[in-house]
Amino acid sequence: DLTNDIIDAYLLFGEDRVCLPKYYEEREAEVENFEIRNDDVIVASFPKSGTTWTQEMVWLLKNDLDYEGAKINIIDRFPYFDLPETCNRNCKQFFNDLRNKSGTRFWKTHLPFSLLPKQIRDGSRTPKIIFVMRNPKDAFISYYHMGLCAMGWRANREDFAKVYLADKVMYGSYWRTVHGYCNMRHLPNLLILKYEEMIKDLRSIVQKTCAFLEKDPLSEEQLEKLCAHLSFKSMKSNPAVNFEQVINERKRYNPTINGSFIRSGKVQGYKEEMSPKLISEFDEWIKKNIENTDFDERYAY
């Protein structure tokens, strides 16, 4: 039963009681005490909120639009801090490599603010952090599909919703993550982006992020080329960001796995997939939690 499998696989970490795999115990201290540099660049999110999209934008802006360099897989350019296994390295080796890396270090994380390394939380280091958030129903549906396509789940949406709404999915709770970063909105080194605004007006978000990263403004031509590179269609067919290799590898072991990581890229796509009953359950949950977040009501429901 998916519900029990998921719940059994996790422990709760930190004051926010974040649901993480048991093996996180081994790296909790490593993350907590990791030496941060002020020129580190971090993309943070709750899973399935447009993390990869944001990473690609940030990496290209910070690297002076090096499209050649961007052909290297995003996992190697912009590793996943809290899940080194996805970078094909063991935990110790991963953190050592990151420690020894010269130049700007980029990493992504799904950790809530309360579990970020101590030096970030106490403000003694001020790396640039870009937090991206997305409508929780769309993030839920995207998470569900990732389960089907990357993990071979066979649960239905209703069963997965029970786990999701109970904060028992990996990195749950959705709201504690969103509240944690939104509460820190006063930090000059934190930029909060919304997936829906990126869909609506990518140009403005690119310009805003460019200024946040303290880079020179882009020319019209550069802006156009970058937005085309970041378009859904272009990212879907770009092997450096679409996790094609990872998914194909998993398909070899589990032929029921189907689908792609860059899937549909829609705002309110959940409407095509959730029953009215499930939508109203989510809406109740959103209503209870939306206060004091940076959500625009238009996007949250």
Ligand code: A3P
């Ligand atoms: P969907 O499953 O709804 O399509 P993350 O990187 O945090 O795991 O987020 C994945 C989601 O971002 C997926 O959502 C994916 O399609 C979407 N995404 C990735 N690149 C995108 C792009 N260029 N434009 C729009 N959505 C994109």
